[in-house]
Amino acid sequence: MTAPARTDAAACTEGSARTTAELIRAEEPVLAHNYHPLPVVVAAAEGAWVEDVEGRRHLDLLAGYSALNFGHRHPALIAAAHRQLDRLTLTSRAFHNDRLAEFAERLTALVGQDMMLPMNTGAEAVESGIKVARKWAYDVKGVPADRATIVVAADNFHGRTTTIVSFSTDETARTGFGPFTPGFRVVPYNDLAAMEAAIDATTAAVLIEPIQGEAGVLVPDDGYLRGVRELTRRTGCLLIADEIQSGLGRTGRTLAVDHEDVVPDVVLLGKALGGGIVPVSAVVGSREVLGVLKPGEHGSTFGGNPLAAAVGTAVVELLETGGFQRRAAEAGVVLRDGLTELVGRGVLGFRARGLWAGVDIDPALGTGREISERLLAEGVLVKDTHGSTIRLAPPLTITDDELRSALGALEKVLGR
Numbered sequence: 001m002t003a004p005a006r007t008d009a010a011a012c013t014e015g016s017a018r019t020t021a022e023l024i025r026a027e028e029p030v031l032a033h034n035y036h037p038l039p040v041v042v043a044a045a046e047g048a049w050v051e052d053v054e055g056r057r058h059l060d061l062l063a064g065y066s067a068l069n070f071g072h073r074h075p076a077l078i079a080a081a082h083r084q085l086d087r088l089t090l091t092s093r094a095f096h097n098d099r100l101a102e103f104a105e106r107l108t109a110l111v112g113q114d115m116m117l118p119m120n121t122g123a124e125a126v127e128s129g130i131k132v133a134r135k136w137a138y139d140v141k142g143v144p145a146d147r148a149t150i151v152v153a154a155d156n157f158h159g160r161t162t163t164i165v166s167f168s169t170d171e172t173a174r175t176g177f178g179p180f181t182p183g184f185r186v187v188p189y190n191d192l193a194a195m196e197a198a199i200d201a202t203t204a205a206v207l208i209e210p211i212q213g214e215a216g217v218l219v220p221d222d223g224y225l226r227g228v229r230e231l232t233r234r235t236g237c238l239l240i241a242d243e244i245q246s247g248l249g250r251t252g253r254t255l256a257v258d259h260e261d262v263v264p265d266v267v268l269l270g271k272a273l274g275g276g277i278v279p280v281s282a283v284v285g286s287r288e289v290l291g292v293l294k295p296g297e298h299g300s301t302f303g304g305n306p307l308a309a310a311v312g313t314a315v316v317e318l319l320e321t322g323g324f325q326r327r328a329a330e331a332g333v334v335l336r337d338g339l340t341e342l343v344g345r346g347v348l349g350f351r352a353r354g355l356w357a358g359v360d361i362d363p364a365l366g367t368g369r370e371i372s373e374r375l376l377a378e379g380v381l382v383k384d385t386h387g388s389t390i391r392l393a394p395p396l397t398i399t400d401d402e403l404r405s406a407l408g409a410l411e412k413v414l415g416r
């Protein structure tokens with residue numbers, strides 16, 4: 001890491017002055033146990049590297065589940081945040097702020113849509129997309145009141161609110177949280193016939209991830225997304241693409257749907273839109289759809305705040321040149337080649353697009369959790385998804401050499 005980062009790390013370590021074990025123990029009685037983090041306590045970070053409280057450096061191959069697409073503390077994003085912190089941070093939407101127009105203009109231009117609705121977290125963008133689709137169904141399509149349905153895919157991950165877990169197929173995410181919100185139909189992913197059978201006159205929208213991240217980076221067959229687009233157009237319902245994890249450069253294109261030249265009616269963005277600094281999400285879509293909202297019908301105290309807009313605009317600016325998208329595609333080849341070499345040597349198979357991969361490890365070698373812990377010992381941070389699958393999503397700023405060294409660490413832990 002560079003000198004300034006070391007200064008920050010030193011300050012941080014001084015501030016806490018507790019060891020990894022002490023800090024993990026300290027959390028136990030006072031922090032809800034809804035996560036099971038790997039045993040590393042991060043105190044500072046820059047680019048693709050994080051530094052723990054013991055001063056050990058690790059390559060971050062998770063990148064905050066794609067919230068850190070531009071790496072930790074990208075200088076342009078940090079500078080934009082600092083500038084804005086010194087001017088104005090929050091107005092609420094009771095008043096206009098001088099940053100939101102530019103954010104909306106540039107974000108909509110980046111993804112080829114008309115309008116945007118600013119929110120904060122991914123789950124809020126999904127909730128907002130659902131509300132807008134229902135409103136569109138009643139106001140524009142003419143679905144009878146309270147009868148609108150939304151078709152979703154099995155093994156989806158769209159967030160954690162009560163409505164969103166209502167259509168999850170992951171029992172851990174659902175059990176104990178009912179009663180559930182009605183109005184959703186679940187069909188198998190990557191199955192156009194099943195989707196067509198689920199669509200009827202009440203269908204407001206199809207809501208899908210163009211690549212299912214949490215499910216293990218499941219890339220659908222070529223033509224599936226185009227087929228969904230054609231089907232939704234023909235049957236008169238909306239296509240909502242949840243690009244919260246797959247979007248903003250991760251797959252080598254601005255959006256994952258760009259690989260099939262598909263333009264959804266609504267795109268949900270989050271994670272990397274906040275530059276790893278503040279939560280920023282957005283529903284971006286056509287005027288016909290987002291135009292259904294009138295004053296008072298939806299809102300958010302923090303949505304579209306000037307700090308979020310400044311950081312979001314700086315994120316869009318990074319993506320406007322196409323450089324990060326190209327870099328993700330290039331480095332994606334290094335990732336794919338490295339993983340291909342490991343197939344049959346501890347890796348059963350993998351799915352990858354751009355700088356994003358789901359890697360199925362031979363269960364005889366350990367669970368995904370155990371492999372993640374062994375990689376941590378080698379200075380590489382990853383996270384398991386289900387069973388023996390690990391997910392790799394490095395910052396798009398990672399160098400080929402850093403990527404190769406991470407793949408070398410994977411080879412080493414699989415060889416044990």
Ligand SMILES: *Cc1c(COP(=O)(O)O)cnc(C)c1O
Pocket residue numbers: 065121122123124126157158159160209213214242243244245246270271
């Ligand atoms: C992370 C994620 C969400 C939820 O985002 P939060 O910011 O955690 O609420 C929704 N959809 C997808 C595809 C995601 O990966």
